[in-house]
Amino acid sequence: MERPMPTSDEKLMAMLIYVSSLFTYFIGPLIIWLLKRDESEFVDYHGKEYLNFVISYSIYLLVSSILTIVLIGFILAPVVTILSFIFTIIAAVKSYGGETYQIPLVIRFIK
Numbered sequence: 001m002e003r004p005m006p007t008s009d010e011k012l013m014a015m016l017i018y019v020s021s022l023f024t025y026f027i028g029p030l031i032i033w034l035l036k037r038d039e040s041e042f043v044d045y046h047g048k049e050y051l052n053f054v055i056s057y058s059i060y061l062l063v064s065s066i067l068t069i070v071l072i073g074f075i076l077a078p079v080v081t082i083l084s085f086i087f088t089i090i091a092a093v094k095s096y097g098g099e100t101y102q103i104p105l106v107i108r109f110i111k
Contacts, residue, residue, distance in 0.1 A: 006098050011098050012096070013036050014040075017043070018088050018091045019092050029050050052110055056107045060080045087103045
């Protein structure tokens with residue numbers, strides 16, 4: 001079943017979930033999602049996608065930090081950080097374009 005095209009307000013709110021994460025990491029996107037999830041299926045999707053993204057990449061950073069003991073973490077931690085920044089930008093652009101983008105390597109905790 002195809003979803004209806006999101007309105008410009010829905011696209012803006014979905015994009016703000018990702019953009020606000022660059023400044024507030026977790027709190028800004030969580031507030032936007034909690035306020036708008038019942039009003040828009042599109043915003044709800046991107047809010048869940050972002051929360052899954054944060055949880056997954058936090059786990060990856062934690063594992064990378066632990067792996068600094070065996071020196072691999074010194075390579076993995078910057079790679080995970082750079083990927084999270086790049087995927088955040090891509091997700092913001094895609095959400096503003098009205099797409100339901102799935103961020104790579106994300107574990108789906110919240111469905």
